Amino acid sequence: MDIRERNKTRDGIPAQAAQVTNAGRTATAVLEANGTGESYASKPEELARILEARRGERHCIVLQSFPDPDAISSALAHKLIASRFDIECDIGYDGIVSHHENIALIELLDIDLTRICERDELKQYSGSVFVDNQGTTSGLTDRLTEAKVPVVAIVDHHELQNILQAEFTDIRDASATATIYAQYLQALAPLEYGNSEHTRLATALMHGIRSETLGLSRAQPADYLATGYLAEFVDQTTLDSILSVERSRKSMDVIKSALEMREMRENYSVSGVGYVRYEDRDAIPQAADFLLTEENVHTAIVYGIVRKPGEREMIIGSLRTRKPTLNPDAFIKEALGANEKGRFYGGGRREAGGFEIPVGFLAGTFDDEFMRRKWKLYDAQIKRRLWTKIGVHEATEIADAEVEE
Numbered sequence: 113m114d115i116r117e118r119n120k121t122r123d124g125i126p127a128q129a130a131q132v133t134n135a136g137r138t139a140t141a142v143l144e145a146n147g148t149g150e151s152y153a154s155k156p157e158e159l160a161r162i163l164e165a166r167r168g169e170r171h172c173i174v175l176q177s178f179p180d181p182d183a184i185s186s187a188l189a190h191k192l193i194a195s196r197f198d199i200e201c202d203i204g205y206d207g208i209v210s211h212h213e214n215i216a217l218i219e220l221l222d223i224d225l226t227r228i229c230e231r232d233e234l235k236q237y238s239g240s241v242f243v244d245n246q247g248t249t250s251g252l253t254d255r256l257t258e259a260k261v262p263v264v265a266i267v268d269h270h271e272l273q274n275i276l277q278a279e280f281t282d283i284r285d286a287s288a289t290a291t292i293y294a295q296y297l298q299a300l301a302p303l304e305y306g307n308s309e310h311t312r313l314a315t316a317l318m319h320g321i322r323s324e325t326l327g328l329s330r331a332q333p334a335d336y337l338a339t340g341y342l343a344e345f346v347d348q349t350t351l352d353s354i355l356s357v358e359r360s361r362k363s364m365d366v367i368k369s370a371l372e373m374r375e376m377r378e379n380y381s382v383s384g385v386g387y388v389r390y391e392d393r394d395a396i397p398q399a400a401d402f403l404l405t406e407e408n409v410h411t412a413i414v415y416g417i418v419r420k421p422g423e424r425e426m427i428i429g430s431l432r433t434r435k436p437t438l439n440p441d442a443f444i445k446e447a448l449g450a451n452e453k454g455r456f457y458g459g460g461r462r463e464a465g466g467f468e469i470p471v472g473f474l475a476g477t478f479d480d481e482f483m484r485r486k487w488k489l490y491d492a493q494i495k496r497r498l499w500t501k502i503g504v505h506e507a508t509e510i511a512d513a514e515v516e517e
């Protein structure tokens with residue numbers, strides 16, 4: 113069944129009520145009830161069977177192009193589980209690790225990520241594993257398919273994307289992929305106290321779950337079970353250092369522009385921040401998080417043109433919402449549509465979504481006037497689509513007038 117269909121049923125019950133109903137049940141029952149009523153209790157066993165059949169192989173764990181703590185920690189957990197089956201894994205990505213918290217996570221926990229570039233041979237892998245994504249947000253997906261590397265597993269909590277078929281699939285409505293992996297670990301590779309590798313993994317997963325739940329304030333029963341399990345293995349000092357890393361000056365500038373440029377209608381706060389350096393791309397979701405903290409705002413959308421030197425130019429945007437009836441995946445797909453190949457410009461999960469629209473023919477840096485007009489044009493078009501979806505119409509004309517000035 114489509115995960116969105118299942119969400120609808122669940123969303124019929126207010127989140128609070130659902131949590132109260134879950135109280136007092138056994139751990140497994142809560143895990144099952146937390147999502148959809150479908151049982152996930154047998155998933156670790158199923159994963160073990162698949163990995164057993166691939167003993168001795170080498171796999172590539174694929175992260176989204178811009179890995180976040182949830183993805184990084186989940187990949188680390190997958191790597192540990194796979195090692196129990198003599199499967200060696202590289203954790204691969206093709207973009208950039210830019211958010212300061214992510215860099216701190218990798219540095220402080222000594223995590224080995226492999227940046228895979230154009231010339232790297234992918235045929236060396238006997239299988240690929242997608243964690244915290246389903247192939248839509250990585251440039252490696254098409255390359256692995258071309259190299260005929262079979263998809264061994266997909267473990268994710270985003271809406272079902274249906275672009276890859278895997279031997280093992282666990283896509284559920286969880287807060288974090290790290291929450292799912294904490295469950296797998298308990299069943300397949302229980303953490304041991306005093307093992308430094310396990311301490312690093314538990315710390316990373318704790319950070320992954322915290323970052324997906326706004327520091328646990330949005331946590332669900334399954335997240336408390338996961339963090340409850342991880343807690344005794346976590347290195348609190350390291351976790352504190354990761355969390356206290358300051359935002360870069362450039363990120364602060366993007367957040368400032370988002371605040372200045374925001375337009376508010378019907379409790380939606382929409383802000384186009386103009387050109388953003390590739391390294392500062394993660395400031396866009398941070399700015400959306402920030403705009404969501406304003407009173408009377410239930411949904412914030414921030415976007416900008418991101419330029420990767422010498423390469424593609426994209427409109428990159430983030431949506432954050434507190435509105436229980438707003439499905440970010442459907443909202444973005446319906447508002448912005450798909451390209452000529454039918455691939456949607458974006459999607460999402462509960463409370464968050466993102467989009468990437470190639471600038472294409474207009475890409476490139478020219479004089480200031482050209483750059484200013486280009487931004488105005490894209491800004492106007494995105495606002496037109498968003499306001500139309502939201503149901504505000506007069507704003508479209510304002511945007512048109514600005515472009516024609």
Ligand SMILES: [Mn+2]
Nearest residue numbers: 182244288289
């Ligand atoms: Mn995630």
